[in-house]
Amino acid sequence: MVYVPRFGWLLATLILAGCSTQGTLSQKEAEAEKEKALEQQQNKPMDVASVVRRTIPASVKDREGWAQDLATTFSSQKLSPTLENICSVLAVAQQESNYRSDPVVPGLNKIAWKEIDKRAERMHIPTMLVHTALKIPSPNGKSYSERLDNVRTEKELSAIFDDFIGMVPMGQRLFGSLNPVRTGGPMQISIAFAEQHTDGYPWKMAGTVRQEVFSRRGGLWFGTYHLLNYPANYTAPIYRFADFNAGLYASRNAAFQNAISKATGVKLALDGDLILYGSSDAGTTELAVRKLGASLGMSDRDIRRQLERGDSDKLEETKLYREVYRLAEKKNGKPLPREVLPGIKLESPKITRNLTTAWFAKRVDDRRAACMAQN
Structure with a gap:
């Protein structure tokens, strides 16, 4: 029997542990490199028309027209032609109309x-x-x-x-x-929104903005503008899809409502509506925030004025936004999300099922992911 000193076992154990740790680190590094490469690929500028041709089914009428219209849309709006952005637009168009400029509505x-x-x-x-x-x-x-x-x-x-x-x-x-x-139109864009955002439209309109919305090019241009042409600090495209359905910054505002609820103990519908637009009356969210007035050192008028920034990225620069999160996270004992899918039931004569904004956003996000995998 060969005698092995006790420190020999310790040395062997340390060597094996070192090898194991080194292997684990290498695996983590490899995964990090893979993620980095994937991110670089997703953010790499793409040829918009080529992506559209590869993605839209052969059964779609005038695929080349779709390709050229979306390419013009991206260039005229100076949008970054990343695969994620292109696939996001196509995913909404597929969900809303299955790539039809004027889809048939049953009944x-x-x-x-x-x-x-x-x-x-x-x-x-x-x-x-x-x-x-x-x-x-x-x-x-x-x-x-x-x-x-x-x-x-x-x-x-x-x-x-x-x-x-x-x-x-x-x-x-x-x-x-x-x-x-x-x-x-192909992205079911609001006509009122289109009428307010005509600057930079690259084609000459033969008729009204309303009539242009029902065309392929008009529907794509105004729909893309609504989906991508605003700054938002979201971590994933799904929150833009929710905003597309529920209104700009609805996902950010729903998260803010959640923070208000945590800070005040008042149960709120996370619908993204911070004030009653078009009315001077205070809604449930505004009334809840007023309960924090003394803690915030803000008057009702100050609160209202800062809540009115809920339709822009400027809300995140306000004292109200920062302090509500500070109070809520202190009370909650942990960080709170800055983005939440709004809890809104979709209401329309065309909808016959029990659908929500979250359902819409997830469906579109699945289509976006499939488009990206295809390209």
């Missing part, structure tokens, strides 16, 4: 008639009188009721309402000058 005729009857009831106008008025010929020769019975897309419906409002006194009485079709 749209019934939705339209229901909206008209609802407006008539609200204005105390007999529905029979409204339906009779809709039997007169419209500018294209067909009666309004005939066009409504056969309407299939929002573009068609928007045109009907434009004619109805412009040509028939009953139309102005029911709708004023406001066309009730509020979204459209």
